[in-house]
Amino acid sequence: xxxxxxxxxxxxxxxxxxxxxxxxxxxxxxxxxxxxxxxxxxxxxxxxxxxxxxxxxxxxxxxxxxxxxxxxxxxxxxxxxxxxxxxxxxxxxxxxxxxxxxxxxxxxxxxxxxxxxxxxxxxxxxxxxxxxxxxxxxxxxxxxxxxxxxxxxxxxxxxxxxxxxxxxxxxxxxxxxxxxxxxxxxxxxxxxxxxxxxxxxxxxxxxxxxxxxxxxxxxxxxxxxxxxxxxxxxxxxxxxxxxxxxxxxxxxxxxxxxxxxxxxxxxxxxxxxxxxxxxxxxxxxxxxxxxxxxxxxxxxxxxxxxxxxxxxxxxxxxxxxxxxxxxxxxxxxxxxxxxxxxxxxxxxxxxxxxxxxxxxxxxxxxxxxxxxxxxxxxxxxxxxxxxxxxxxxxxxxxxxxxxxxxxxxxxxxxxxxxxxxxxxxxxxxxxxxxxxxxxxxxxxxxxxxxxxxxxxxxxxxxxxxxxxxxxxxxxxxxxxxxxxxxxxxxxxxxxxxxxxxxxxxxxxxxxxxxxxxxxxxxxxxxxxxxxxxxxxxxxxxxxxx
Amino acid sequence: xxxxxxxxxxxxxxxxxxxxxxxxxxxxxxxxxxxxxxxxxxxxxxxxxxxxxxxxxxxxxxxxxxxxxxxxxxxxxxxxxxxxxxxxxxxxxxxxxxxxxxxxxxxxxxxxxxxxxxxxxxxxxxxxxxxxxxxxxxxxxxxxxxxxxxxxxxxxxxxxxxxxxxxxxxxxxxxxxxxxxxxxxxxxxxxxxxxxxxxxxxxxxxxxxxxxxxxxxxxxxxxxxxxxxxxxxxxxxxxxxxxxxxxxxxxxxxxxxxxxxxxxxxxxxxxxxxxxxxxxxxxxxxxxxxxxxxxxxxxxxxxxxxxxxxxxxxxxxxxxxxxxxxxxxxxxxx
Numbered sequence: 042x043x044x045x046x047x048x049x050x051x052x053x054x055x056x057x058x059x060x061x062x063x064x065x066x067x068x069x070x071x072x073x074x075x076x077x078x079x080x081x082x083x084x085x086x087x088x089x090x091x092x093x094x095x096x097x098x099x100x101x102x103x104x105x106x107x108x109x110x111x112x113x114x115x116x117x118x119x120x121x122x123x124x125x126x127x128x129x130x131x132x133x134x135x136x137x138x139x140x141x142x143x144x145x146x147x148x149x150x151x152x153x154x155x156x157x158x159x160x161x162x163x164x165x166x167x168x169x170x171x172x173x174x175x176x177x178x179x180x181x182x183x184x185x186x187x188x189x190x191x192x193x194x195x196x197x198x199x200x201x202x203x204x205x206x207x208x209x210x211x212x213x214x215x216x217x218x219x220x221x222x223x224x225x226x227x228x229x230x231x232x233x234x235x236x237x238x239x240x241x242x243x244x245x246x247x248x249x250x251x252x253x254x255x256x257x258x259x260x261x262x263x264x265x266x267x268x269x270x271x272x273x274x275x276x277x278x279x280x281x282x283x284x285x286x287x288x289x290x291x292x293x294x295x296x297x298x299x300x301x302x303x304x305x306x307x308x309x310x311x312x313x314x315x316x317x318x319x320x321x322x323x324x325x326x327x328x329x330x331x332x333x334x335x336x337x338x339x340x341x342x343x344x345x346x347x348x349x350x351x352x353x354x355x356x357x358x359x360x361x362x363x364x365x366x367x368x369x370x371x372x373x374x375x376x377x378x379x380x381x382x383x384x385x386x387x388x389x390x391x392x393x394x395x396x397x398x399x400x401x402x403x404x405x406x407x408x409x410x411x412x413x414x415x416x417x418x419x420x421x422x423x424x425x426x427x428x429x430x431x432x433x434x435x436x437x438x439x440x441x442x443x444x445x446x447x448x449x450x451x452x453x454x455x456x457x458x459x460x461x462x463x464x465x466x467x468x469x470x471x472x473x474x475x476x477x478x479x480x481x482x483x484x485x486x487x488x489x490x491x492x493x494x495x496x497x498x499x500x501x502x503x504x505x506x507x508x509x510x511x512x513x514x515x516x517x518x519x520x521x522x523x524x525x526x527x528x529x530x531x532x533x534x535x536x537x538x539x540x541x542x543x544x545x546x547x548x549x550x551x552x553x554x555x556x557x558x559x560x561x562x563x564x565x566x567x568x569x570x571x572x573x574x575x576x577x578x579x580x581x582x583x584x585x586x
Numbered sequence: 587x588x589x590x591x592x593x594x595x596x597x598x599x600x601x602x603x604x605x606x607x608x609x610x611x612x613x614x615x616x617x618x619x620x621x622x623x624x625x626x627x628x629x630x631x632x633x634x635x636x637x638x639x640x641x642x643x644x645x646x647x648x649x650x651x652x653x654x655x656x657x658x659x660x661x662x663x664x665x666x667x668x669x670x671x672x673x674x675x676x677x678x679x680x681x682x683x684x685x686x687x688x689x690x691x692x693x694x695x696x697x698x699x700x701x702x703x704x705x706x707x708x709x710x711x712x713x714x715x716x717x718x719x720x721x722x723x724x725x726x727x728x729x730x731x732x733x734x735x736x737x738x739x740x741x742x743x744x745x746x747x748x749x750x751x752x753x754x755x756x757x758x759x760x761x762x763x764x765x766x767x768x769x770x771x772x773x774x775x776x777x778x779x780x781x782x783x784x785x786x787x788x789x790x791x792x793x794x795x796x797x798x799x800x801x802x803x804x805x806x807x808x809x810x811x812x813x814x815x816x817x818x819x820x821x822x823x824x825x826x827x828x829x830x831x832x833x834x835x836x837x838x839x840x841x842x843x844x845x846x847x848x849x850x851x852x853x854x855x856x857x858x859x860x861x862x863x864x865x866x867x868x869x870x871x872x873x874x875x876x877x878x879x880x881x882x883x884x885x886x887x888x889x890x891x892x893x894x895x896x897x898x899x900x901x902x903x904x905x906x907x908x909x910x911x912x913x914x915x916x917x918x919x920x
Contacts, residue, residue, distance in 0.1 A: 202638050207631060273760055276673065276681065277870050281760055303753060303868040304878070307737070311752040315745045467883055471624035474631070509632065 106584055107297040108567065109318040110577060111309050115277050115302045120260040121244035122194050122203040131577050132300050135282055136176065137244035137265035140167050140187065141236060145572050145581075147396055147494050149240045153182060153266065157236060162529070163228045165235055166218060173266040173289040175247045182245065182266055184217045187224045189248035191215035201256070208242040211235065231529055237398075237493040241574075268293040268580040277302075282579075294583040310562060313337050319564040320577065323438070326383035332562045340561040341385045342571040346490040347394055347499070348437055350430060350447060350552035351512035353483040358423035365549040367417035369407035371451050376409075378555050381442040386555035391542040392489075392499045394556055399496025399525075399538025404546045406553060415454050424456035431485040433466035438557055444486045447552065474509055488557060492574050496538040497525060504550060513550040593908065600900035607896040608660070611889050612653050621645075622669050622883040643669055656889070665890040669883075675890040678875060683894060685755065686871035688765050689794060689863065690856030692787050694849060696795030697802055702845070704799075705806025706838060712811060720803065727800030736793040736866035743789065750789050753868040756782040790867045794860050798852060805848060809841035850906035854899040 116129035121137045124130070140154035151157075156168035173182040194203045195212045211232040218225045228235055250264050263271035266289070269282035282298040301318065303309045309321040310328045314335040324332055324339055332339050352359035352368065359365060378386040390406035393399055418424055428451070432444035444461050451459040462482070472481035487510070491499045502508040505519050518541055525537035545551075559575050569582045623640050631639075640646040644655065659666055665675035701724075708720035744752040756763035756779075763783050771779035813819065814837050822832045861873035868874075872891055879887035 202635070202642070204627070204631070204635070207635065275762060276677070278755070278762060279757075279760075301754075304874070305865055305868060308753045308866070308868045311740055311745050315748060315752045317752060467621065467625040471621050474624065474627075 104296065106295050107299070108295045108320070108579060108582060109299045109301060110579065111312055111318040111321045112300065112302045113304055113306075113309075113322055116280065116300075118260045119263050119271070119274060119280070120256070121246060121263075121265075122190075122201070122205055123260065125204045125208070127575050128302070131575075132280055133244055133263075133265075134267070134576060135269040135298060135300070135579050136263040136267045136271050137246070138173070138267045139239060139241070139243040139245065140169075141240040143240050143494070143574060145570060147573060149236055153187070153245050154239075157239075160225070162231050165226050165228070166223050167226065167239075168223045170289070171222070174287055175250065175264050175266055176270040176285055177262070177264040178247060178250055180247060180249075183248075184222060184224050186248045187245055188215040188217050189251070190243060190245045191224070191226060193246070193251070194243065205242045209238050212238070231527060233526060233528070233534060234493055234495045234497065237495050241492045269295075269298050293580045295579050298579050313562045313564065316564070319567050320569065320582075321562045322559070322577075324560045324562040326381075326385055326439070326560075328562075329383055329385075336565045337562050338565065340563055340569075340571040341558045343387050343394065343573055344490070344557045344559040344575055345394060345492050345494070345573055346437075346488050346557040347389055347392065348440075348443065348486065348488045348554040348557055349389075349392075350444075350484065350486050350554060351503070352550060352552070353478065353481075354513045354515070354550055355478060356483050358421065358426045358428070359483060361421040361423060362548050363417045363421035364423050365552075366407075367414040367421065367454075367457075368451060368552050369549050370410045370414035370417065371454055371457075372407075372447050372552055372554075373409040373450055374406060374554065377443055377446045381439045381446060382555065382558070385438075385558040385560050387558070389553045389556050391546045391553065392504060392551070393496040393538070393542050394491075394499075397491070397494045397496050397499075399535055399542060401539040401542040401546075404543065407549075411450075411454060415456055418454060418456045426456075427458045427460075428484050429460050429462050429482070431462045431464050431469060431482040433469050433486070434463050436466040437486075437488045438560075440486060440488075443554065447486075447554070478511060478514070486554075494574075496542060497522060500538075500541055500545070501526075504545060515544075515548065515550075518544055518548075593904070596900075596904040596907065600897070600904060603900055604893055604896050605657075607892050608657070608889060609653075611885075611892055612649065612656070615649060615885060622885060625883045626669050643667070660893075665893070666886045668887050669885075675886050678887055679872070679890040679894050682870055682872045682875045682891075684764055684766075685869055686856070686860070686864070686873065688787065689790055689860060689869065689871060690853055692791035693793075693795035693798060693856065693860075694853055696791045697798040698849070700795075701799045701802035702806050702842075705803045706810055706833070708803065708807045709810035709814065710833060717807075720807070724800040724803040727796045727803075730796060732793050732797055732860075733862045733866060735796060736789070736863055739789050739793060740866070750785055753866075754786065755869065756786040758782055790863050790869060793866070794856070794863045801852075802845060802848065805845055806841060809844055810837060813837040813840050846909065847906060850902050850909075854902035 110131075112128045112131065114126075114128045116132040117124050117126060118129065119132070121133045138152045140152060141157065142150050142152045144150050151170075153170050153173060154167040155170045158166055160166050167187065169182065169184045169187055171181075174180060175182070191209070191212065192214055193199045193201060194205050195209050196214055211228040211230060212235065213227050213229055215224050215226045217223075226235070226239075245266065246259075247264055251259055254262075261274055261276075263274075268285055268288050268290070270285045271280060272283050273279070273281035278301070280300045282300075284293050284296045284298075286292050303312065303321075306323055306325045306328070309318075310324060310331060312318045313321045314331060314337065316336065329339050350368070352365050354360055354365070374388045378384060378388065388406040390404045391401055393401070395402070418426075430444055430448045430451075432440055434441045437443075441461075441463065448459045448461045451457055464485075469482075469485065469487075473485070473487070489499055489503055489510070500518070500522055503510050504513045504515075505511060505522050506514045507519075521537050521541040521544065525534050525541065528534050528537065546553075559571060559573075561571050561577075563569055566585055567582055568585045569577075572578075622643070623636050623645060626639050627636050637646070644652060647655075656666065663676075665679065667673065668675055668678060704720050704723070708717045711717045740752050743749045756768075758779055761767070763779050763786075765783060768780040768783040771777075814833070816837075819832060819837055822836060823829070860871075861877055863869070864871045864873040865877070872894065875887060876891045876895075878884070879891060
């Protein structure tokens with residue numbers, strides 16, 4: 042398995058040095074969880090798992106393995122329910138655990154729940170694992186803790202408004218079931234994605250510990266059941282963890298974990314190259330070769346975030362489907378990904394990403410065809426129109442560069458002119474999310490992340506008439522999504538969502554852009570496989586052989 | 587007596603400056619686009635959550651109410667809470683202040699140690715090769731952008747040769763080491779803390795000090811030349827005072843008055859945080875805090891930073907003036 046590991050490392054290396062060529066792009070695409078990488082993603086984890094078990098049965102975990110992870114920002118808080126950002130999430134998951142989780146391949150898997158089932162419509166039951174203990178108190182996990190956690194997130198009555206309430210959408214409350222070892226969770230309506238939701242949010246806290254301590258104390262200390270016990274926290278500086286030896290699974294390989302941050306990407310790359318840290322996030326494309334030339338490598342993997350240009354379909358010229366399709370044909374997405382992103386991005390042709398539930402595998406991205414685009418613009422009756430693309434700057438990887446390329450390509454059409462308007466993200470977001478489709482720009486670049494791995498959580502907010510970020514009003518789509526959300530038949534639900542994706546592709550309410558890639562720099566001394574959902578789980582990191 | 591009155595007057599002026607800064611920042615909220623709520627709330631948050639967030643930070647109230655409340659709290663030495671993070675602004679700002687202060691002082695020390703002797707040598711050897719060399723050096727220093735110098739120093743000395751760490755604050759046994767910590771351990775005979783601290787502060791201090799070095803060299807040189815041409819120098823030489831005493835005891839001492847002024851002013855600027863240097867070396871000082879606050883529309887933190895920065899200016903300026911007043915009493919008389 043050592044040879045395997047090395048080979049995959051080498052292939053990444055070759056791709057990076059040759060980045061820019063088409064061959065490189067194919068390889069990058071292979072790094073994502075795409076269909077062509079199925080082989081890789083099924084064999085690799087098996088070998089690493091085997092490696093882990095072999096090692097543990099023979100020698101146990103290494104005595105000393107200090108690991109440092111450098112993110113872009115520090116966690117905003119250590120309260121697991123008082124945030125909605127990835128860097129805080131990554132810090133939390135080292136120490137706190139939920140009921141369910143996802144494997145690297147996106148499958149829902151057991152964590153603190155051993156069993157989960159639907160009892161009836163709007164009522165699901167989790168059986169709680171016996172054995173896990175809380176770090177700070179040593180107390181064993183009880184169903185009361187789980188019920189309290191869920192209510193703390195979804196119910197304002199607990200005296201605390203969690204920004205994660207929307208992530209457990211539909212869930213109204215929880216209580217300990219009669220048999221004592223299970224927790225009943227209630228939802229409004231059927232709630233088809235309830236288990237997907239619990240696979241991301243719901244970090245279980247100890248009821249008594251939270252209630253006995255000040256809120257500010259809970260925001261500065263962690264008391265989870267996970268593989269690492271938090272030992273130190275310096276605001277804006279670092280969070281330190283020690284391996285938790287009484288963990289309910291095998292103890293982690295990493296013995297001491299430090300999470301730090303450096304907001305400047307250049308600083309992170311310097312730290313990695315100088316050997317001061319082992320894993321850094323968001324390596325900028327221009328630094329790929331520097332990382333590869335040192336004792337580290339670049340790991341690129343498709344994230345759950347899709348970038349797109351929304352075209353507000355209620356105003357001219359975007360009310361014309363021909364015009365919207367023309368915009369898609371006018372953009373050479375492949376060359377944008379090659380040049381602006383050095384290959385670290387995937388093309389999309391529908392709102393939903395692979396391997397989400399409801400992804401329509403038969404859809405190909407729009408090809409680059411400026412002649413067809415020109416002809417479609419003529420047909421739409423909007424020849425000679427001027428449009429302006431609004432874009433945030435610095436919010437997404439190379440957002441401005443992507444927007445400029447898109448606008449430049451559209452501007453090259455003889456019958457459309459297009460310019461870019463640079464915006465502050467919070468201002469743009471404010472205009473878009475005020476639940477009023479008439480405010481805000483008609484044509485804008487934005488990204489949408491969806492960690493539930495379910496198509497509805499992309500299409501609902503961004504494309505249905507009632508979506509908080511919508512740019513489209515289409516009765517057929519609204520109907521499809523409504524049907525999908527109310528059906529209890531999983532296959533039927535998948536069919537409906539796939540149809541919705543096909544409709545979105547055909548009607549083109551967006552210019553479909555790239556799937557954002559998570560690009561990490563990892564030291565050659567560690568063994569780690571990057572995940573689609575942006576999670577960095579130190580438990581899955583081992584020393585390279 | 588007169589001295590105390592002078593200080594009291596300056597203190598009042600300082601308070602006025604700080605109040606003016608706070609007021610201007612508050613007024614800026616009107617014309618700055620963007621809303622902190624839009625930044626705090628997740629993209630898909632509904633109107634209820636947005637309203638709840640606005641209420642919890644008092645952002646739904648009219649600006650004059652927020653302003654009044656803020657001044658009231660400020661009078662009670664409370665700078666409020668940051669948005670989303672929920673931390674106390676005082677803690678954030680006071681945590682960042684020593685980092686910036688250290689960097690400011692260290693770079694000033696670097697600058698003074700290099701520039702004053704260089705300026706003197708240059709003036710004494712007027713129009714000789716040493717003078718030209720020193721002048722050229724200061725020209726290079728003054729025209730080197732410090733973001734470039736910082737990055738180059740890191741790439742060369744930290745990444746390539748591993749002599750210095752690339753970034754961040756010093757840490758020993760998982761604890762951040764500031765200068766006071768280093769001193770505390772030095773007193774009991776442990777040098778490791780000081781060594782770590784020096785290793786981390788050197789590159790940022792050199793980066794930030796370089797521009798400053800060039801400036802002070804030139805200032806010292808021209809001041810020294812001027813003083814050496816004064817008639818009192820001729821008189822001193824005529825009475826047979828050794829040249830070394832003439833130069834360093836008399837001429838240099840007089841030269842240093844404008845140098846101290848510039849140093850003081852510069853220190854005031856540096857306390858506000860050397861944004862670029864802090865960024866390049868990832869130092870969690872006031873400059874970094876300020877930039878992050880602006881990017882994330884953290885008005886409360888922004889205000890806190892600006893109060894400290896303007897307060898810093900006021901304190902340093904007052905200190906410099908007080909020093910003046912001490913050296914030459916006519917300043918007080920004005």
